[in-house]
Amino acid sequence: MAKGPKGEKRPTNPFEIGAMVGRIATGEIEDPKGKAPNRAKGGKAGGRARSAKLSPERRREIAAKAAKRRWNLP
Secondary structure (H helix, E strand, C coil): CEECCCCCEECCCHHHHHHHHHHHHHCCCCCCCCCCCCCCCCHHHHHHHHHHHCCHHHHHHHHHHHHHHHCCCC
């Protein structure tokens, strides 16, 4: 049986999934799906941190390289 982000068991049978959705919609059970409390922030935080530590010249070099690849320039 599949496990959700908090380790709870979730149905894999389509009929059981439908029944679970119905129970969630009527308020019989609480929606077990949710974000993991200690998941990584991902690209949002990483991009800001990286741009803060790069110098303007280095950012310009990276942008020029990306533009060349994007537009297939020599």
